[in-house]
Amino acid sequence: MKKLITINGKIIEEKPYFRSLMYGEGIFETFRYEGKLPKYIDWHYERLSKGAESFKIPKITKEDFIYYIEKAVSYFEEKDLYVKTILLPEGNIPFPVVPYKSNLMVVVKPFKQSKKEISLTVAPFRVHSSDPLLRYKTTNYLRNILAKRYALEKGFDDAVFINEKGEVTETTSANIFWIKGIYLFTPSEECGLLPGITRKAVIEKAPNLGFIVIEGRFPYEDLKKADYIFVTNALNGIIKVSKLDILAN
Numbered sequence: 001m002k003k004l005i006t007i008n009g010k011i012i013e014e015k016p017y018f019r020s021l022m023y024g025e026g027i028f029e030t031f032r033y034e035g036k037l038p039k040y041i042d043w044h045y046e047r048l049s050k051g052a053e054s055f056k057i058p059k060i061t062k063e064d065f066i067y068y069i070e071k072a073v074s075y076f077e078e079k080d081l082y083v084k085t086i087l088l089p090e091g092n093i094p095f096p097v098v099p100y101k102s103n104l105m106v107v108v109k110p111f112k113q114s115k116k117e118i119s120l121t122v123a124p125f126r127v128h129s130s131d132p133l134l135r136y137k138t139t140n141y142l143r144n145i146l147a148k149r150y151a152l153e154k155g156f157d158d159a160v161f162i163n164e165k166g167e168v169t170e171t172t173s174a175n176i177f178w179i180k181g182i183y184l185f186t187p188s189e190e191c192g193l194l195p196g197i198t199r200k201a202v203i204e205k206a207p208n209l210g211f212i213v214i215e216g217r218f219p220y221e222d223l224k225k226a227d228y229i230f231v232t233n234a235l236n237g238i239i240k241v242s243k244l245d246i247l248a249n
Helices: 017-022 039-054 062-073 142-153 197-209 218-226
Strands: 028-032 080-090 102-111 117-127 158-163 168-171 176-178 181-187 211-216 228-233 237-244
Touching: 017 080, 028 039, 039 062, 039 080, 039 197, 062 080, 062 102, 117 142, 117 228, 142 158, 158 218, 168 176, 168 181, 168 218, 176 197, 176 218, 181 197, 197 211, 197 228, 197 237
Parallel strands: 117 158, 117 237, 181 211
Antiparallel strands: 028 080, 080 102, 158 168, 176 181, 176 228, 228 237
16 A cells, blocks of 8 residues: 555545645635626736746636636525635645646635724734745635734734834735825835735726825834725725724834
8 A cells, every 4th residue: 555545534535635735735816706707807817827837836727717716606696705716736745746737626605794994913923025925825824824813812803914124014814005195005015925916906096096106115113103004805805994003013
């Protein structure tokens, strides 16, 4: 016998998702489906593909990506849905082996509106701007889970990540922006963060609303001086930050 896998003592056949289960190797996208594919679905596919290329995970075609999504949502009568697509690599157990194909898992459920306003504290540990996992939505998500749990235990809704240089990066599930006068600030990608779909849209549209967009490197103290703070992601859009942990640093 070359290899054996059991769950609760029962011998099972190897399934394609085991590399994601054992190593967190996988790429995902999450968005809201309101009766049709979102406006920026091409951006989601491009980011998924770029992440796959970076981690040597075989890509799927855009046609298959769209087909599997539409097939999954067709089982629902509801028109407002949460959709998560996960590119699961299929391959052998040794962790350095490059997978030979991928499968797309699609998770669908009725969309539930999140809070209209949230509170933020600071994660209890630093991230490093050179970490390649920060730039993609990977199934290696334990860092985000720990920070989110920490925030909830402190009585806050989410946590802001700070990098090794003391710079604001993002929250556990969203990009962050703040306004001071006519200036709209957001951390640059070089700080170590996910280039969000809604982030990109906000940056493109803000000048038309009279804002001067500044992407850069900013300390947490700058958030405390802001006139208005909000976070963005493709699932919930734009959410106001109504409370900031001023004691955190």
